Amino acid sequence: MSISRGSGAGATKTFNFKLVLLGESAVGKSSLVVRFVKDQFDDYRESTIGAAFFTQVVPVDDQTTVKFEIWDTAGQERYKSLAPMYYRNAQCAVVVFDITQEASFEKAKTWVKELQRQADPDIVIALVGNKNDLTSRRAVPAEEAQAYADEAGLLFQETSAKTGANVGDLFKAIAKKMPLDSQKHSQKGGRTSASGASRPSVDLSNGGASNAAGNCAC
Amino acid sequence: MGQPDSLHSECTPTRGPTTRVRQRRRPSGSRRRQSSLVSAGNPADPTLPTETERSTGPPSPLRPRTLNLASFDLGTLRRVACRSPYGFVNDATRCNVWPILLLVDTLDLDRYDVTTHPDEPQLGLDLHRTHFSLPEAQQDSLRHILTTLFRRNSWLRYYQGLNDICTVFLLTLGPQIALAASEHACLLFFRDFMSHDFSNVHIFLGCIYTLVQHVDDVLYERIVETAGLPPYFATSWLLTWFSHDLPDVKLAARLFDFFLTQNPLMPVYLVAALILAHRDPLLAFEPEFSVLHEYLSGVPGRLRLADVNRLIIQAQELWRKYPPTRLFRDGFHPQSCVTTYPSVERFLVTTDHWTPSPPTRGSDLVEMGTEKVDEGSQEFHDLNADLVLFTPAESDDDAGMTAYSETDEIMSRREKILDSNATTALGEKVGSSSSVAPTHPLDLASNLPPLPLATTWPTAERRRHHATTVGLLHLAPAIQAIWDQTKERLQHYALHPPYQPSYVSRQALVAVTVYAAAALLLYLQSHPAL
Numbered sequence: 001m002s003i004s005r006g007s008g009a010g011a012t013k014t015f016n017f018k019l020v021l022l023g024e025s026a027v028g029k030s031s032l033v034v035r036f037v038k039d040q041f042d043d044y045r046e047s048t049i050g051a052a053f054f055t056q057v058v059p060v061d062d063q064t065t066v067k068f069e070i071w072d073t074a075g076q077e078r079y080k081s082l083a084p085m086y087y088r089n090a091q092c093a094v095v096v097f098d099i100t101q102e103a104s105f106e107k108a109k110t111w112v113k114e115l116q117r118q119a120d121p122d123i124v125i126a127l128v129g130n131k132n133d134l135t136s137r138r139a140v141p142a143e144e145a146q147a148y149a150d151e152a153g154l155l156f157q158e159t160s161a162k163t164g165a166n167v168g169d170l171f172k173a174i175a176k177k178m179p180l181d182s183q184k185h186s187q188k189g190g191r192t193s194a195s196g197a198s199r200p201s202v203d204l205s206n207g208g209a210s211n212a213a214g215n216c217a218c
Numbered sequence: 219m220g221q222p223d224s225l226h227s228e229c230t231p232t233r234g235p236t237t238r239v240r241q242r243r244r245p246s247g248s249r250r251r252q253s254s255l256v257s258a259g260n261p262a263d264p265t266l267p268t269e270t271e272r273s274t275g276p277p278s279p280l281r282p283r284t285l286n287l288a289s290f291d292l293g294t295l296r297r298v299a300c301r302s303p304y305g306f307v308n309d310a311t312r313c314n315v316w317p318i319l320l321l322v323d324t325l326d327l328d329r330y331d332v333t334t335h336p337d338e339p340q341l342g343l344d345l346h347r348t349h350f351s352l353p354e355a356q357q358d359s360l361r362h363i364l365t366t367l368f369r370r371n372s373w374l375r376y377y378q379g380l381n382d383i384c385t386v387f388l389l390t391l392g393p394q395i396a397l398a399a400s401e402h403a404c405l406l407f408f409r410d411f412m413s414h415d416f417s418n419v420h421i422f423l424g425c426i427y428t429l430v431q432h433v434d435d436v437l438y439e440r441i442v443e444t445a446g447l448p449p450y451f452a453t454s455w456l457l458t459w460f461s462h463d464l465p466d467v468k469l470a471a472r473l474f475d476f477f478l479t480q481n482p483l484m485p486v487y488l489v490a491a492l493i494l495a496h497r498d499p500l501l502a503f504e505p506e507f508s509v510l511h512e513y514l515s516g517v518p519g520r521l522r523l524a525d526v527n528r529l530i531i532q533a534q535e536l537w538r539k540y541p542p543t544r545l546f547r548d549g550f551h552p553q554s555c556v557t558t559y560p561s562v563e564r565f566l567v568t569t570d571h572w573t574p575s576p577p578t579r580g581s582d583l584v585e586m587g588t589e590k591v592d593e594g595s596q597e598f599h600d601l602n603a604d605l606v607l608f609t610p611a612e613s614d615d616d617a618g619m620t621a622y623s624e625t626d627e628i629m630s631r632r633e634k635i636l637d638s639n640a641t642t643a644l645g646e647k648v649g650s651s652s653s654v655a656p657t658h659p660l661d662l663a664s665n666l667p668p669l670p671l672a673t674t675w676p677t678a679e680r681r682r683h684h685a686t687t688v689g690l691l692h693l694a695p696a697i698q699a700i701w702d703q704t705k706e707r708l709q710h711y712a713l714h715p716p717y718q719p720s721y722v723s724r725q726a727l728v729a730v731t732v733y734a735a736a737a738l739l740l741y742l743q744s745h746p747a748l
Contacts, residue, residue: 025340025343025344025378026343026347044346044347044351045347046347046348046349046382046462047343047344047347047378047379047381048378049378049379049382049453049454049457049458049462050450050451050452050453050454050457051450051453052515053508053511053512053515055508069508074378075378076340076377076378078375078377078414078415078416079377079378079416081415081416081417081420082416082450082453085448085450
């Protein structure tokens with residue numbers, strides 16, 4: 001992976017985008033983001049509980065860089081009730097599956113549907129088949145995933161967090177697809193580094209202690 | 219006081235030998251026999267380090283090397299856990315004390331199993347992904363613990379993070395005790411998180427901010443109102459008692475020492491203490507959700523023993539100043555572990571745990587203070603002072619939990635409603651094909667007047683009253699099944715020599731009863747359609 005960090009020389013503009021990683025447990029979400037952010041891979045990676053936060057900068061061209069604020073979420077089904085907090089204000093999402101696990105591809109499809117239903121309507125979604133170093137154990141044909149991605153209007157990439165294959169390309173492709181025209185961008189509720197932050201709203205209504213008897217809506 | 223900053227220099231000496239001993243064997247089946255809880259000093263027990271393995275040098279005449287367990291009670295254990303810089307000091311002591319706090323009896327009997335549990339595939343994925351890494355041999359033990367736990371208690375649901383909790387038990391107590399300890403910890407402390415969804419996790423998370431707001435509304439305004447920081451940075455802290463986040467398993471064990479002596483709500487107070495302790499940086503940062511989340515997420519990984527000790531003291535202080543009875547006036551669901559924990563406390567306080575079973579009489583001593591501590595240092599004196607001065611007398615520590623604010627009127631109203639709910643549930647729901655989606659049982663009783671948390675030390679009269687009027691007997695089939703299993707378990711005690719009835723400790727019997735109660739609660743939680 002070769003991501004040259006923008007030096008910020010001259011008139012370089014930096015756009016911030018919030019990106020969320022979703023997908024079934026153990027498909028390699030954390031490994032993917034660690035490969036992208038730190039260019040590292042470790043066979044031993046503890047499971048994610050709650051969510052982890054990362055940032056990484058991708059230069060798009062001489063004048064423009066994109067800074068991704070990445071939320072890496074827990075994959076287990078029961079953590080799903082926490083996920084909306086992370087994708088609610090996301091401008092892009094990476095939905096990951098494991099090419100050796102058919103079920104993880106089905107799960108990815110349900111995440112895509114949920115995002116299309118619940119998230120920002122202009123969210124850019126990338127479908128990622130990870131672990132493509134394990135082609136001998138492939139269970140999801142690349143063509144099938146590509147066909148689904150085309151039909152659903154998603155970016156598609158097969159990656160290997162282990163070897164690093166296509167990981168940089170994936171995020172570069174996402175960066176290029178982001179609305180970098182600043183006027184259009186600001187209409188979409190995103191923000192540039194110059195324009196200050198738009199605050200995600202926090203709904204703690206289902207976490208209030210006064211509510212101990214329940215009525216959680218998640 | 220001058221507590222050591224480095225955990226490694228103080229706490230690691232025992233780890234080598236204990237770990238080595240543990241790796242020798244893993245349980246071969248679910249039926250285990252061990253000598254009584256209080257026999258850890260018995261060198262014949264292969265699961266525990268022998269005297270020579272544990273000692274790192276000649277005993278100091280100045281140091282109280284042993285404490286007579288007969289002088290302990292819950293108040294004492296609480297004070298040790300809270301104020302001794304090393305908590306219960308070493309794994310040998312923990313092997314004695316943790317099972318007591320968890321109502322574990324070392325007699326472990328075959329129980330009803332389901333053949334598989336729906337969460338087993340996920341368990342398989344997480345065995346190799348624990349925060350504290352396990353050697354391969356120990357991963358087998360972890361698999362055994364987790365699968366047995368869930369097969370025995372099929373109504374429990376697994377969440378990612380339990381693997382980390384069980385790892386702490388495994389590394390601290392060894393595979394045999396860890397199984398029972400993990401199971402009981404789930405039943406007594408973590409079961410709110412183990413229902414079919416995470417709604418109860420949201421309740422706990424919400425309590426953190428309620429507490430922070432009461433203590434420091436400026437900080438609350440800044441991080442919650444301005445930055446919009448949701449309390450999700452604390453998810454793993456609460457779900458795993460920081461065992462997913464701390465840098466060292468010894469540090470996790472020290473924190474577990476504290477939590478195991480306290481109400482399951484105490485971790486909320488410790489999290490609040492942690493947030494409050496970082497007030498200055500939190501106010502200095504740009505009030506940005508991601509910045510604050512990232513900062514706070516990194517804090518536990520940098521904690522050292524002295525920090526943890528400080529947080530424990532502060533959490534205890536917070537509990538005293540803002541007792542849950544005052545702060546969470548609406549109380550918790552009657553089936554929440556927060557609400558039911560006082561009965562465990564009550565048991566721990568009133569029961570004479572320390573009468574050893576006949577075969578092990580004479581070894582009811584617990585090793586303390588065998589860690590390498592520089593005897594000239596302040597912390598050595600603090601440690602000794604703590605150990606010497608502990609007396610089970612006036613328990614001001616527990617003041618926050620003793621207030622009993624509930625009125626009889628509320629109580630009887632609750633009971634009437636519970637009664638009618640139960641009747642309705644059995645009478646009407648069985649045959650109806652209601653289109654209403656199943657509700658989490660902790661959500662069911664929202665029409666109940668809230669049950670105040672302050673049910674610690676209820677009077678005997680009140681307990682009797684409560685037990686006879688709650689109306690659960692309407693749920694006859696479920697209760698009957700659990701009762702049958704309990705009876706079966708009780709019969710085992712008499713049937714299997716050498717555990718003749720007279721040898722069975724009261725603790726064992728009550729542990730079975732408490733288990734049955736917990737099983738019943740969980741059953742009710744998991745089968746709302748009843």
